[in-house]
Amino acid sequence: MAIREISTKNQSVNFTFNKSKLLRELLVVISIGLFIGFLAPFGMHELPVFMSISYWVFTCVCGYFIYSPLINLGHKYLSEKFSAPWLRVAISSLIASILMSLVVPLITMIFFNSPINLINDFLHFLPKTLVIGGVITFFSVWQNHVKQQQQQLELSTKVIEEHASTTDTKSIQIEQFMSLLPINKRGQLLCLEMDDHYLKVHTDKGSHMLLMRLKDALLQLEGFPGLQTHRSWWVASDAVVSVNKQNRKMTLLLSNHLEVPVSRTFVDAVKAANII
Template identity: 30%
Template structure:
């Protein structure tokens, strides 16, 4: 949620949706409100309902659904569940502005059905798009990449070594942060890319970020973490769990699924 609300793209989408709905004035809002209040109403509705739906879907997946069952079905169920808080927010906003819980929908049940169908359709759409992306690596195929020449070397253009000398992932980073990658951490839909010069968030999947580090010796140690072997400063155990200590003193957890790969790499 924290990553989401500071993303310019998120606010751009919310503002764009608010303008379209505010100008169009669906659900009788065109007749009930002037342009400025109508824009404000749809901005508040779009922002509040999206955040509530996003949070409820995230909690449902984390605590109940997880990886059980067919992914499109799970996403559809999550979307339908999100209809509950979304409907509640719409009802409260309508009561505050129109002195009635619904406008054009006629009753709360119809409003809930509409909100649930929209939330379900949107989440299924995103799920289908996400399924079309390359699958993440599993514990049976740990993401260990082969060594390559240091970034400081300047191989001749067009040579086979030149193609591997610079990871593609660096092209996604601001120029002042482009250096040796130390580790990657997944945060929602973003990858927190750490280099020797700092860190930044990149909107992509962890598996795709790892693929763009081809040639950098590293290892995935958790479903949310990848480390460069040269950046691991040591390891320690806390409450029976294994952690890797990185060069910047960050502690990253090692999951049981990747423990054997970590031990095989000599890190534990």
């Protein structure tokens, strides 16, 4: 039996660099540059449209080659200190915006032959790079997130379909039984313990009580490798660590350090199973 759970809590953010990804993101950046250039903000409406568009496309492309590597480095080197991806992006974007505020005056000088006053220009451009760079970065990260979610959904759907095509009726019954447990208790099945009218299910994630008879549980676990050792106990074969004998008493030590009794009725069956 295989129980698969898809956890998103500790997923790492994957920003794989490849040619198709680069071209796709550059196309988005150029489109943004064209859009901003056509709007001609910050007094650029007085310039020819092609000049405004050229300036903003070039600036956005330069910004991409500043922001993208820094964000990737941020995810790589800040992951131990900051678990939230958005926080790593925010810190990396802030650093990238500072660098971009030093680069923009140079671009402005190249396009418009304007003199540079580094400190004044830096303070002038910093708020703009923070806003524009932040918006473009957010859009890029959101696009990557959506793509990863789609890939994960496709992968999970494929796994479920493959699993369904190769799973027989008995396996389905076993998984249905395990689905009765809380998600945080599902794992490797170790043993079942009857306690009055309740069934205590032990897994490597802990234990949980079910209102169920042992014989009903064994019907659902038919085909799963294990055996009954007592009228109140059933153990999974691969959970047994050792067989302990003392006088006429026999017990099984399980991987969770639980000691399971073997009654006289089931001693021969345990010996015949040759589980150790």
